Amino acid sequence: MPVPSGYRIPTDTLAVAQIGTDEDGQPEQQVSIALTEEGFSPAVVVVQAGTPVLWGIDNGLEDAASGTLILVPAYAARLELGPGENSIYLYPDQSFEISTGDHRFYAYVKVVEDVARLDEEAIREEAGSFETLIYPDAVFVSAGASCCG
Numbered sequence: 001m002p003v004p005s006g007y008r009i010p011t012d013t014l015a016v017a018q019i020g021t022d023e024d025g026q027p028e029q030q031v032s033i034a035l036t037e038e039g040f041s042p043a044v045v046v047v048q049a050g051t052p053v054l055w056g057i058d059n060g061l062e063d064a065a066s067g068t069l070i071l072v073p074a075y076a077a078r079l080e081l082g083p084g085e086n087s088i089y090l091y092p093d094q095s096f097e098i099s100t101g102d103h104r105f106y107a108y109v110k111v112v113e114d115v116a117r118l119d120e121e122a123i124r125e126e127a128g129s130f131e132t133l134i135y136p137d138a139v140f141v142s143a144g145a146s147c148c149g
Contacts, residue, residue: 001136002073002134002135004133005099005106005132005134007099007105007132008128009043009106009127009130010039011043011123011124011125011128012042013044014042014118014124015031015032015044015046016046016115017029017030017046017048018031018115019048019051019115019116022052027051027052028051029047029051029054029115030054030055030056031046031055032056032058033056033057033107034058035057035059035081035100036060036061039104039105039106040098040105043107043108044110045110046110046115046123047092047109047112048113048114048115049111049112052090052091053088053091053092054087054089055088056085056087057070057087058086059081059083059085059086064082064084065083067081067082068080068081068100068101070100071098071100071140072096074094075090076139076140077140078140092111093111094111095109096108096109097109097130099134103134108127110127
């Protein structure tokens with residue numbers, strides 16, 4: 001069972017995805033945030049449902065060279081970020097949280113019907129009251145992974 005982390009997601013700024021097209025002319029959205037010694041910035045990411053997302057995370061942590069683990073419980077995923085710019089490609093259909101592997105920092109990804117028509121205050125309120133959780137390692141076991149080598 002996950003337990004509360006006690007971390008409150010900062011909501012002062014939002015990173016809102018920009019809708020465009022990929023190299024094949026297909027709809028795609030792009031959004032970027034940074035990971036610094038103060039946390040994710042912005043810590044609230046807004047993306048549109050039904051459109052693939054190219055999400056950039058600029059890892060500026062002091063120890064980034066040794067790799068930074070990011071946890072995405074909604075997708076049972078562990079992602080390793082290197083130093084500098086990292087790209088994640090996803091098809092979100094529901095809002096979710098991410099955290100650093102040490103649970104020091106969290107961000108909230110809000111999935112909306114249309115990024116052109118946002119209720120920023122409602123998004124800030126939702127993200128600010130979201131209860132961040134520490135999930136057990138078992139949540140992140142890959143499908144097909146063996147427990148017994």
